[in-house]
Amino acid sequence: MLKFTLQRFFVALLVAITVSLVAFSLLRLTGDLATSLAGADATAEDIAAVRKSYGLDKPLLIQYYNWLAGALSGDFGKSYYFPATVWELIGNAMPITLTLAGLGLLFSLVIGIPLGVVAALRPGSWIDRVAMALAVIGQAIPNFWFGLMMIVLFGLILAWFPISGNQTWLHFVMPSFVLGYSSAPAVMRLTRSGMLEVLSADYIRTAYAKGLSPYRVLFKHALRNAVIPVVALASVQFGNMLTGSIVTETVFSMNGLGYLAWMSISRQDFPVVQAILLLGAMFYVWLTFASDLINAWLDPRIRVG
């Protein structure tokens, strides 16, 4: 297990470094920052002054080194737009997005796993077909549009939930449902196929044969094994939700990371965009690492193979 952990850790670290380089150069190479910062009617001297004061005149590699060294010690620099550090802006927005993504993941698991189990118990039955149809339709509906439809129905017509902001827990119901429903189909499909595979295994027949109650067989023997791939999927989905929050937070006007990212992109607040991009990538890298470890712990075969 130690060897496996170290191996995975090393790969994750390598990916993390590469991603930070990509995130840095991607935004540096797509345009001349100093020109756009200086404004439309800036003279050449203005641009040069901006370039110098923001440290953009140094070689890219040195800029990258400075940025990374700062980032590692939690200093992402100052916002170009607000009189605040990038970390302050992110720190204010992060809890909202984490709550949203956490609730979204909860929604998708609560919808996806039971549906998948029920569908796998009676493959080909009407309930299986309804579940599959829901999954196919769920994957086709764009989530920003689904969010707007929910605003119209539950926010405006029925007036059950507030339609924008993030003040109370009621504000989180619709957005987290919108975030969660889009990954529920994947959870459901994976649970269903995992259950189908497990239920036909010999040890399940043995469990039934030795007289265990169907409830015990289903939950202690079958589900535990069927859910292994769902753990990996859930961690990936959690990462997706952090970026999916860009659209959802914009629709529901919540001051989370996604909304901050979108606003920062449109006002060219470069350090903020870069920090969020790096943070999103890091979340993915380390979530994948964590899910690898959890999987190896649940299923010892993975450690060896």
Added chain:
Amino acid sequence: MDDPANRSRTPGLFALPRGISDPRLDAARILAPGPFARATRRVLGNSSFLIAGTIFGLIVLMALLAPILAPHDPYIQNLNNRLVPPAWYDAGSRMHAFGTDGMGRDYLARVIYGAQVSLMIGVSSALISGIIGSLLGVTAGYFGGRVDMVISFIITTRLSLPVILVALAVVAFVGASLTLVIVVLGLLLWDRYAVVMRSATMQARSMDYVAAASAIGASTPRLVFSEIMPNIVNNLIIVATFEVANAILLEAALSFLGLGVQPPTPSWGLMISEGRNYLLFDPWVIVIPGLALSILVLSVNMLGDGLRDISAPENRN
């Protein structure tokens, strides 16, 4: 003496004339149809594939025939004729079946032309990403070892970059346009192709017929293109359909956020974004393009599901 298997071949009184088939042979053919007949039967037996194919075909036709089908010019504004509701509303007009938008442009015409934008972006970016992803995937799967390690590393790196965020940032800093959206999505969405093609190639490479071809001295390109590729190309097509749907949804999201296709181009995502201001009193303004988008993506996804069932019915679950 009277061996039934030899009867038709024995010349004599009971021999069938040439050109007329032996009814027993027909029976045999039905029992063991050829691969093409089997595929045809699977296509015809898969009703959701047929329905999805029909819907998708109609949308493609609608996009191609947009200049003929559209009742009005999708760009002409008429500020005296803003937000006319669709024909099925009491206040609707027969002139505008889907009503008019906030600038008085005919909504039906914009929906019809919007299909062009969605399909163009979906297909072109899936093509770009398909080429990148298959190249990487097949190379990794064929050569294995170090090559595989490097490519797997590239795939992991790409997977950890959040697509929407990168696309938004690049489009914002370079300047939004239809071409840029296609290129950016094409350069970002190759991961699934690479993953699938890599494992499919690995699987095919270990088959006996590849070893046999290699033993008679076939070159690497020959092995890849005439032995391995034909056997894994169905995976490529299946991934491609899902990526078309994915790219269409992403374009809509980017356009919705204002950093995709730019006005006045009729993109369904953009139409939803423009309709947000009329959410309260005229919800149909966002319902119509949203439905169009969902139907298109649904039909493409169902086509993909159907293709998977048809090409490999054994792993339907």
